[in-house]
Amino acid sequence: MPSEKPGSRSSSPTPKRGKGIIVEPTPDVPLSPRRSPRKPATAAPAAVSSSPVSRFPSVQERLKVMGPLPTNKSLFKGIVFLITSGTKEQKKRRALSFGRSLFTWSSSTDESGVEEETEVSPIDKNYATEQIQHGGGVVLASFDKSQTTKCKVYLISNTYTRTSKYFQALAAGIPCLSHLWVRDCINSDKILTYDAYLLPAGIGLDDKTILEQQPQRCILAGMHIYVVSNIIENQEAWRSVLLAAGCKVVKRLPTQLQKKGVAFACNVIVTDYTCPKHIIEKAVQLSIPVVSLEWLMQSLINSRRFPYKDSYKFAWDWQDTS
Missing domain, CATH: 3.40.50.10190 (BRCT domain)
Structure with missing residues (x-):
C-alpha cells in the first residue's frame, strides 16, 4: 500500500525506499531527553548543543x-x-x-x-x-x-x-x-x-x-551460538544481537572433551581476531565451526543464513586492512 502524502511544512524531501541519509560520526549511546536550547531574545542565533550528534548551526x-x-x-x-x-x-x-x-x-x-x-x-x-x-x-x-x-x-x-x-x-x-x-x-x-x-x-x-530490509524470517532462531572476544563490550553487544534473533547463547565450552552420550549443543562460534588460541583448539576438538562477526552481520543483512565457508570474510581472524 502506498505511503500517505507527508505534510507540506517540511523542507527536506521525503526519502525514497532504499536511500540512506547521512550525518557526522556518532556511536550508539544511551539517550536522555532534554529540552531544546533556546535563543536569547537579544543574542545572535544560538548553536544547538543539546546532543553530541547534532550538526545544526541554529x-x-x-x-x-x-x-x-x-x-x-x-x-x-x-x-x-x-x-x-x-x-x-x-x-x-x-x-x-x-x-x-x-x-x-x-x-x-x-x-x-x-x-x-x-x-x-x-x-x-x-x-x-x-x-x-x-x-x-x-x-x-x-x-x-x-x-x-x-x-x-x-x-x-x-x-x-x-x-x-x-x-x-x-x-x-x-x-x-x-x-x-x-x-x-x-x-x-x-x-x-x-x-x-x-x-x-x-x-x-x-x-x-x-x-x-526483508520480513523477519527467524533465520537464526533456535541456533546455539558461542560468542567470544577479548573486547568485552563487543562480546556483550554481539550476545544482545543473538538474543534478539532468537538464538540460544552458549555460556561456555566444556572444559573436557565430551564423553559419549553427554549432551552439548553449539552450532557455531562467533569471534574476532582477538579470539584466544585455546578456544580455537577446543573448537577443532569438538568439530565446531568458527566464524567472524561478518558472518552474523551478513546473515542478518541478507536475511538468510550463510554457509560458514561461503566467503573468506567469514574466517574468524579476517580483518579488512584496506
Whole structure:
C-alpha cells in the first residue's frame, strides 16, 4: 500500500525506499531527553548543543529539517522507539562502531544498485527523543525484548548503519525507518504508512550492493551460538544481537572433551581476531565451526543464513586492512 502524502511544512524531501541519509560520526549511546536550547531574545542565533550528534548551526535550522514538537500529545501513543544514527565517514570507509570498538570496511560509490551519495539530513537524537515523548511515544535507551513484544516498535536513524541497535532491530524484525518519518507524521498530525521511509538493511558481501530490509524470517532462531572476544563490550553487544534473533547463547565450552552420550549443543562460534588460541583448539576438538562477526552481520543483512565457508570474510581472524 502506498505511503500517505507527508505534510507540506517540511523542507527536506521525503526519502525514497532504499536511500540512506547521512550525518557526522556518532556511536550508539544511551539517550536522555532534554529540552531544546533556546535563543536569547537579544543574542545572535544560538548553536544547538543539546546532543553530541547534532550538526545544526541554529535552533531554526533544526526546526526546518526535523520539524516542530507535536501538538497532538497522543500521536505516538502505544509506539516504542529505538534511535541510532550513521556517519559520513561510514559512507566512505564503512567504519562501524559495534560496542565501542572500531571495525573498518571498504566502500563503493558506483552507480546502479550500489551505494550512492544522498542529501545530508542531520539528526539530533535528543531532540528526536523529545519529539517522540512529547507525542506520547516511548524511547528505549537500549534494546529490551521484554519491552517490545506487545507493542509497535520502530528504529529510527538517519541512514543504514552497523551499530548494535541497528542489528538488534534487523535481528528482531523491527522496521528501521528514516528519522524523517517522525517529522512527517508530526507535520501531518497522523501516523503515516512507513513503506517509503524504510532504510536499507545494509551493504552486501561485495561491498557495493545495497540490500533492502526483508520480513523477519527467524533465520537464526533456535541456533546455539558461542560468542567470544577479548573486547568485552563487543562480546556483550554481539550476545544482545543473538538474543534478539532468537538464538540460544552458549555460556561456555566444556572444559573436557565430551564423553559419549553427554549432551552439548553449539552450532557455531562467533569471534574476532582477538579470539584466544585455546578456544580455537577446543573448537577443532569438538568439530565446531568458527566464524567472524561478518558472518552474523551478513546473515542478518541478507536475511538468510550463510554457509560458514561461503566467503573468506567469514574466517574468524579476517580483518579488512584496506
